Amino acid sequence: MSNKQIIAIGDIHGCCDSMEAMLEKLKPYSDRQFIFVGDYIDRGPDSKKVVNRLIELEKQVDVVFLRGNHEQMLLDAVDQGNFSLWLMNGGRSTLNSYGIQGQSTDIPEDHLEFYRNTKLYYETDDYFFVHAGLSPAKTIKESLKDKKQMKEFLWERSHLNAFETAWEKTVVFGHTPRPNPIKKDNMLGIDTGCVYDRVGYGKLTAVKLPEEEFIQQICLDH
Numbered sequence: 001m002s003n004k005q006i007i008a009i010g011d012i013h014g015c016c017d018s019m020e021a022m023l024e025k026l027k028p029y030s031d032r033q034f035i036f037v038g039d040y041i042d043r044g045p046d047s048k049k050v051v052n053r054l055i056e057l058e059k060q061v062d063v064v065f066l067r068g069n070h071e072q073m074l075l076d077a078v079d080q081g082n083f084s085l086w087l088m089n090g091g092r093s094t095l096n097s098y099g100i101q102g103q104s105t106d107i108p109e110d111h112l113e114f115y116r117n118t119k120l121y122y123e124t125d126d127y128f129f130v131h132a133g134l135s136p137a138k139t140i141k142e143s144l145k146d147k148k149q150m151k152e153f154l155w156e157r158s159h160l161n162a163f164e165t166a167w168e169k170t171v172v173f174g175h176t177p178r179p180n181p182i183k184k185d186n187m188l189g190i191d192t193g194c195v196y197d198r199v200g201y202g203k204l205t206a207v208k209l210p211e212e213e214f215i216q217q218i219c220l221d222h
Contacts, residue, residue, distance in 0.1 A: 014044025
């Protein structure tokens, strides 16, 4: 339905206290569908606690969990033993949160199930939700027919510098931290670098839709 009311939430990266504070701010909107755009884990202090809370949240509200590139890197480590890329990108903090030393993947089964069940994208009549983005040169429909392009849903950044896009509807994404949310034609970016302790970043951002109104929480996990 085009008039569906939604809250989309940006990249959390193991910042559980910040996420809890954001969820408190969102309580008045708990009748809406919640859509998390991925990157629940890595870099921040307590990825395990974040996922525990999200698993619990799923029992309380209508929620969609998208897959971020960090969840994909975890799954690649678990399924293929490909640890190097993950560890270079903050995976050690996630393993530490599980009390795992070395390159073991002894992650609780319910958490693995959570990671595996994340979606590459989600769409409504008016919005397309994805972790990183889409090729600006292709329509959304064209990208969904291209398996190679769909893999880039976890990594894409070329749209950020595009003068215009071919998209049929507004794309909501995270992945690339910015000091402020991105709001352009057919484009809403909601990664404001919650995990980063640097000037201008350090905020968790959510957006109310269709109002396109931003809600922010200063990071409490640094």
